[in-house]
Amino acid sequence: MALPRTYESQNCSIARSLEVVGDRWTMLVVRSAFEGVRRFDDFQDVLGVARNVLTDRLTRLCDEGIMRRVPYQERPERHEYRLTRKGVELWPTMMTLLMWGDRHYAPDGPPVVVGHRGCPGALTDRFTCDACGAPLGPTDVEPRPGPGA
Template identity: 80%
Template sequence: MALPRTYEDQNCSIARALEVVGDRWTLLVIRSAFEGVRRFDDFQEALGVARNVLTDRLTRLCDEGLLRRVRYQDRPERYEYRLTRKGVELWPAMMTLLLWGDRHYAPDGPPTLVRHAGCGGALTPRMTCSSCGAALEPTDVEACPGPGAVEPID
């Protein structure tokens, strides 16, 4: 039996949030947006997702107010997608999921390390720096390859 796509019968904020972000491609689009990806073709290249699926996810994220479309070219008309405040508020949840995945599903070590750009300390589950204790926001960190990173094929 297939699970329904919506949870209107459940009075639960987790279920309601899952209606928006509970799909694999949606979370990967958001991850890419945090990594600085903004244009459709760049999302498609980074994710390897079918164009129709990507169009659907970007439209949904814009409709839900997590991304906004900003025109960057008139002829032909082209847009980029930028995180809104609502989208940026997903950062702690995304980082918690990343750290959880590192603990349980990264046998060769984390593929990506999230470091405090100010001092190089690691991101902790409390969204603070392991070295200096600073509270960290998305603009305070940088990602670098970790021990589990896959080497690019030349």
């Protein structure tokens, strides 16, 4: 028996959230946005995703209020895609998923370490810096090559 593709009948916040972000390409678009990618062609270059799939995911993320389109050029009209507050709220989820993947699927160590910007420390599972103890959020960190890079 096949699982349904939507979860409208389930009174479950996990199921409802997965309806929006439970797709590989959607999560990778959000990850790239946290890394500073904003333009369609740059998302496509970084991800290697088909244009129609990327268009679909960006449209859905905008429709859901996770990202917004911001014009940066008039002729021809071009837009950047930026995370909204709702999108930025996905950061702890993304970091938890990254740490879980590092523990279970990175036998040579993490390919990327989330470092504390301006400090030699790194993000802990409590969202603090392991060196100075400061609480960390998405604007406080930077990706650094890890041992599994």
